[in-house]
Amino acid sequence: MALDDPHARPTEPPGADGPRTGPAAGIPPFPGDEVLPCGRLLSRVWEQALDAAPATDPHTVSCPHCREAVEGLATLNAAARALRAEAPVGLHALADRVMNIVSAEVRLGRLLPLADPVRDLRISENAAAKVLRQAADTVPGATAATCRLLPEGDGTGVRVTMTLAAALDGPLPDRVHQVRRSVFHSAVQDLGLDVTAVDITVVDLLEPDPLLPPGGGPS
């Protein structure tokens, strides 16, 4: 909080308004409150600086200790206010940065073994799925919807599960077979995965491309 935030003030110590010549009389109103060399309490001087015109207290105007204390606290107060004004923005930005980083890490997905039984080589599910979806999309009349990969067995085996949207301008089993072949080929040729199976489910229909002949174009 800033130094001039409203707060409940404890009971005023005797003689706190006036100058003191020795150790502070009475108990300071705040724990740790400082008694200035001129005998005044720092908290009292600060409140006077905030609440009253300097001219109303001749001591504050003339006392170098009070003036120095007020100037120091005024600087600290300004800094505290500036930080308080910035803090919400800074915290939101920090939270956003952290969430973005964690999300990116989660998006990598599980780590899958590459087909090397000797070396310790892995690939993120996200990176592999992206390549395999592109392979499925090369088949005319088919578009990959989802692609998940799971390790299978104790070795380097990986099982692919894919969902597709497919056009009905040709037999679906043929199109699914083409996609499976393309995915297998890409998994071996582009990635180096030891794919044990590619499970494909057609979950949606595509409108046929009017520019392609029935059957899906070049085979």
Next chain:
Amino acid sequence: MTVIRTTLCGVAAEAALAVPGVTGLQPRLSRRLAAAAAPTLTDAMLYHTPAPEAAIRADRAPGGSGWHIEVRCNLATGRRALDVAQNVHDRVGAAVISHLAALDAVERVTVEVTVTRIAAWHDGA
């Protein structure tokens, strides 16, 4: 030991980045979170382009004998991921062993390579 670990990370990063097909190294989560929490804008800017060794983890192998190096790398399309990863594995291992030998601290080294991303060059990999 900390000095050796730091230099091992630098050596491993340099070796990995020299492999054809590697477009960059993927900083580890802990380093990225540390960058996000950087207290000043200057620190944050420094950490947003982390040093390559931020993608390397060098730990004592289980049992305390030898080093285990983890590398997270991003690849370009056009080369088989398995081939590039094998190349990274072998070059990093060789570089680290050579570095340890130069320090007269030869120990067993194991290397683990993770491909985190495959992208065309124009994707900003």
